[in-house]
Amino acid sequence: MTPRTTEQFEQMRSESKSKIMAAALELFTKQGFDTTPISMISKKAGVSTGLMYNYFSSKDQLLEEMIHEALEMSKKGLAEISEIDDPFVQIERFVNKTIYGMRKRQTIFMSKLILLIQVKPNPSPEMVLLLKEYNLNAYNTLENIFEKMELENPELEARLLTAILSGFRLQYFLFKNDFQFDEMYELVMERYTDI
Amino acid sequence: MTPRTTEQFEQMRSESKSKIMAAALELFTKQGFDTTPISMISKKAGVSTGLMYNYFSSKDQLLEEMIHEALEMSKKGLAEISEIDDPFVQIERFVNKTIYGMRKRQTIFMSKLILLIQVKPNPSPEMVLLLKEYNLNAYNTLENIFEKMELENPELEARLLTAILSGFRLQYFLFKNDFQFDEMYELVMERYTDI
Amino acid sequence: MTPRTTEQFEQMRSESKSKIMAAALELFTKQGFDTTPISMISKKAGVSTGLMYNYFSSKDQLLEEMIHEALEMSKKGLAEISEIDDPFVQIERFVNKTIYGMRKRQTIFMSKLILLIQVKPNPSPEMVLLLKEYNLNAYNTLENIFEKMELENPELEARLLTAILSGFRLQYFLFKNDFQFDEMYELVMERYTDI
Amino acid sequence: MTPRTTEQFEQMRSESKSKIMAAALELFTKQGFDTTPISMISKKAGVSTGLMYNYFSSKDQLLEEMIHEALEMSKKGLAEISEIDDPFVQIERFVNKTIYGMRKRQTIFMSKLILLIQVKPNPSPEMVLLLKEYNLNAYNTLENIFEKMELENPELEARLLTAILSGFRLQYFLFKNDFQFDEMYELVMERYTDI
DNA sequence: CATGAATGAGATTTCATTCAT
DNA sequence: AATGAATGAAATCTCATTCAT
Numbered sequence: 001m002t003p004r005t006t007e008q009f010e011q012m013r014s015e016s017k018s019k020i021m022a023a024a025l026e027l028f029t030k031q032g033f034d035t036t037p038i039s040m041i042s043k044k045a046g047v048s049t050g051l052m053y054n055y056f057s058s059k060d061q062l063l064e065e066m067i068h069e070a071l072e073m074s075k076k077g078l079a080e081i082s083e084i085d086d087p088f089v090q091i092e093r094f095v096n097k098t099i100y101g102m103r104k105r106q107t108i109f110m111s112k113l114i115l116l117i118q119v120k121p122n123p124s125p126e127m128v129l130l131l132k133e134y135n136l137n138a139y140n141t142l143e144n145i146f147e148k149m150e151l152e153n154p155e156l157e158a159r160l161l162t163a164i165l166s167g168f169r170l171q172y173f174l175f176k177n178d179f180q181f182d183e184m185y186e187l188v189m190e191r192y193t194d195i
Numbered sequence: 196m197t198p199r200t201t202e203q204f205e206q207m208r209s210e211s212k213s214k215i216m217a218a219a220l221e222l223f224t225k226q227g228f229d230t231t232p233i234s235m236i237s238k239k240a241g242v243s244t245g246l247m248y249n250y251f252s253s254k255d256q257l258l259e260e261m262i263h264e265a266l267e268m269s270k271k272g273l274a275e276i277s278e279i280d281d282p283f284v285q286i287e288r289f290v291n292k293t294i295y296g297m298r299k300r301q302t303i304f305m306s307k308l309i310l311l312i313q314v315k316p317n318p319s320p321e322m323v324l325l326l327k328e329y330n331l332n333a334y335n336t337l338e339n340i341f342e343k344m345e346l347e348n349p350e351l352e353a354r355l356l357t358a359i360l361s362g363f364r365l366q367y368f369l370f371k372n373d374f375q376f377d378e379m380y381e382l383v384m385e386r387y388t389d390i
Numbered sequence: 391m392t393p394r395t396t397e398q399f400e401q402m403r404s405e406s407k408s409k410i411m412a413a414a415l416e417l418f419t420k421q422g423f424d425t426t427p428i429s430m431i432s433k434k435a436g437v438s439t440g441l442m443y444n445y446f447s448s449k450d451q452l453l454e455e456m457i458h459e460a461l462e463m464s465k466k467g468l469a470e471i472s473e474i475d476d477p478f479v480q481i482e483r484f485v486n487k488t489i490y491g492m493r494k495r496q497t498i499f500m501s502k503l504i505l506l507i508q509v510k511p512n513p514s515p516e517m518v519l520l521l522k523e524y525n526l527n528a529y530n531t532l533e534n535i536f537e538k539m540e541l542e543n544p545e546l547e548a549r550l551l552t553a554i555l556s557g558f559r560l561q562y563f564l565f566k567n568d569f570q571f572d573e574m575y576e577l578v579m580e581r582y583t584d585i
Numbered sequence: 586m587t588p589r590t591t592e593q594f595e596q597m598r599s600e601s602k603s604k605i606m607a608a609a610l611e612l613f614t615k616q617g618f619d620t621t622p623i624s625m626i627s628k629k630a631g632v633s634t635g636l637m638y639n640y641f642s643s644k645d646q647l648l649e650e651m652i653h654e655a656l657e658m659s660k661k662g663l664a665e666i667s668e669i670d671d672p673f674v675q676i677e678r679f680v681n682k683t684i685y686g687m688r689k690r691q692t693i694f695m696s697k698l699i700l701l702i703q704v705k706p707n708p709s710p711e712m713v714l715l716l717k718e719y720n721l722n723a724y725n726t727l728e729n730i731f732e733k734m735e736l737e738n739p740e741l742e743a744r745l746l747t748a749i750l751s752g753f754r755l756q757y758f759l760f761k762n763d764f765q766f767d768e769m770y771e772l773v774m775e776r777y778t779d780i
Numbered sequence: 781c782a783t784g785a786a787t788g789a790g791a792t793t794t795c796a797t798t799c800a801t
Numbered sequence: 802a803a804t805g806a807a808t809g810a811a812a813t814c815t816c817a818t819t820c821a822t
Binding site: 031032034035115118128131132135153156159160162163164165166167168170171173174175180183184187188 | 227229230310313317323326327330348351354355357358359360361362363365366368369370375378379382383
């Protein structure tokens with residue numbers, strides 16, 4: 001959720017590798033995985049086509065590594081939320097970041113990427129596992145918050161909020177700038193601050 | 196000697212077309228659009244590869260026609276709901292149908308298909324329009340119901356419910372049978388029956 | 391050279407056959423042989439695709455028959471010229487008909503068709519023979535005329551005039567309406583009336 | 586280990602491109618454009634099928650580039666003629682080159698190629714323009730010569746000579762070795778040396 | 781005679797991947 | 802670590818031809 005990409009990528013050993021991944025991220029999310037040729041990625045990254053195979057064994061493996069990266073980044077975002085004490089602030093921060101973050105380039109990339117796997121043909125079991133694990137992690141984080149808030153059924157509440165936010169994301173993808181950020185934010189928060 | 200009658204030809208055409216569309220539906224949703232070759236569709240449909248082009252001018256156009264059909268079906272479902280008088284029954288029926296219907300083979304196909312376009316690279320403007328139109332139609336239906344229920348902000352409520360349900364669908368795709376249908380149903384309905 | 395098509399075609403046994411040939415003539419000359427599908431011919435002719443194979447064993451054979459037809463027609467034109475007594479009138483009539491006839495739809499068709507074989511891949515030996523025979527026939531007719539006119543070398547004169555006129559046809563194809571009919575006509579005739 | 590230098594790559598590219606164009610020239614002129622598959626070209630050129638698309642964006646574009654090259658060569662021939670002083674020598678050289686050059690393999694290819702476009706269905710506007718431009722260029726060159734020779738109507742004379750020569754080419758294509766080169770040469774030159 | 785749905789071979793084109801340097 | 806020419810399998814699409822009626 002929290003895009004701290006620059007730092008992330010800079011930690012990578014090779015400059016070229018990070019350039020390739022950055023180019024691929026942008027292209028895959030803008031044009032789709034199957035419809036983006038390697039040659040286009042390498043061109044955008046400013047390296048040769050063959051070089052990709054020094055870092056990734058195949059196009060599929062490149063995607064897998066990107067997914068991994070994206071989920072790691074999102075986990076960091078969750079971890080940040082966890083460190084806050086007040087559960088109301090936590091939830092406020094989480095919802096805020098998620099909804100208003102939807103229009104951020106980086107976030108769009110990430111979430112499209114994640115959507116991508118869900119409709120991907122035969123996603124590798126590892127990827128599905130990664131994704132499930134990430135979701136469960138998110139559920140747990142939210143569950144803990146809702147427990148502190150003493151909501152009746154923290155587990156279900158976690159699933160509900162997750163559903164709402166990913167549903168909103170789909171709406172945003174379809175309606176783009178017609179999506180009513182403020183209203184949606186208020187509507188969601190109402191449930192937790194209502195008294 | 197005598198040529199077939201117009202009716203006979205019509206019959207043949209409609210049968211072949213259906214076979215092709217059914218095969219494509221299953222394959223596209225299982226394996227994705229770009230990763231399903233025409234040859235695989237025709238093989239599954241039990242016809243020759245070239246025949247597809249008697250009915251659809253391209254693979255893209257085949258998809259478009261499938262989306263169209265899927266949305267028509269969904270619209271019918273909405274129309275049925277509209278005819279009910281009691282708004283609580285309406286909403287109950289709608290949520291019930293949507294949540295418990297998620298497991299249905301046909302529904303899975305359709306909704307994956309629709310998800311497909313949202314992630315599709317360069318979806319044709321016609322498809323996007325179709326999809327937007329369908330969504331607005333759904334919003335309106337729900338808005339009317341919420342008005343009758345005298346909720347504070349019917350429009351936003353419509354968007355919220357839509358978001359929740361499509362969010363659940365994503366969860367279902369990921370967690371399959373671990374998805375807790377009954378609990379989710381109760382959780383959603385609570386918002387409307389709560390007194 | 392003389393288009394007496396209508397009569398010609400009406401002599402054919404079957405109405406459908408003539409419709410097919412007429413449609414093919416127009417399409418082949420407008421769009422080329424390889425780039426005109428049978429289906430397009432039959433559509434234009436208003437008959438079914440399969441019907442073509444009642445009359446012609448293949449697409450190639452259809453072309454062959456058309457060439458034959460075209461050459462027959464041209465021969466008739468030559469025969470008409472032969473019947474005239476005065477050689478000056480003969481040549482005048484021949485050149486006039488050829489040059490001013492170039493813009494006639496029917497003639498354009500015919501001559502493009504004939505050009506077509508000369509660039510056609512592996513034209514059947516029969517077609518080449520037909521074409522040679524026709525050319526020799528034309529040479530002979532002109533040769534006879536030039537003999538009567540007491541030109542020095544009637545045979546070569548015949549080849550020269552033929553070359554000029556087919557060269558003009560190429561110019562006409564390229565420059566269309568910018569081709570100067572009157573000037574060209576005068577220029578050619580000068581050679582024979584010059585005294 | 587060290588990548589090839591730019592020059593090495595340039596060398597490789599230019600060699601491959603030449604091989605492809607040479608093979609295409611021979612095949613297109615022998616068998617026609619539509620009836621020569623890419624696979625046949627690449628086989629003859631001794632390269633893989635896909636390689637063609639590294640150098641030409643399509644089969645049509647390959648043809649276009651070949652036409653361009655052919656016309657450039659012809660233009661060079663015209664330029665050489667232009668540099669001669671004596672108009673009688675100029676015309677002698679031009680006619681000689683054209684008539685006796687007709688037998689040359691290379692020339693046959695080129696002129697069939699050019700004929701090809703004139704009969705080609707929907708030739709690209711660029712190609713037609715190229716061809717027109719080339720013809721006008723040839724007309725001008727001849728016109729200048731005829732002016733120096735003080736012929737009555739230099740422009741028409743240019744068109745006439747062009748027509749004769751292209752007409753002869755057609756005759757040569759049909760009659761091959763039966764074409765009477767010497768006689769035709771004399772016959773044409775008579776017009777200009779005739780005192 | 782006539783129909784047009786169906787076939788399937790073959791054409792063009794794309795692109796992940798390899799490899800010599 | 803890097804280059805990009807070359808490969809060739811595979812995808813989409815076209816169309817002459819067949820055939821049941």
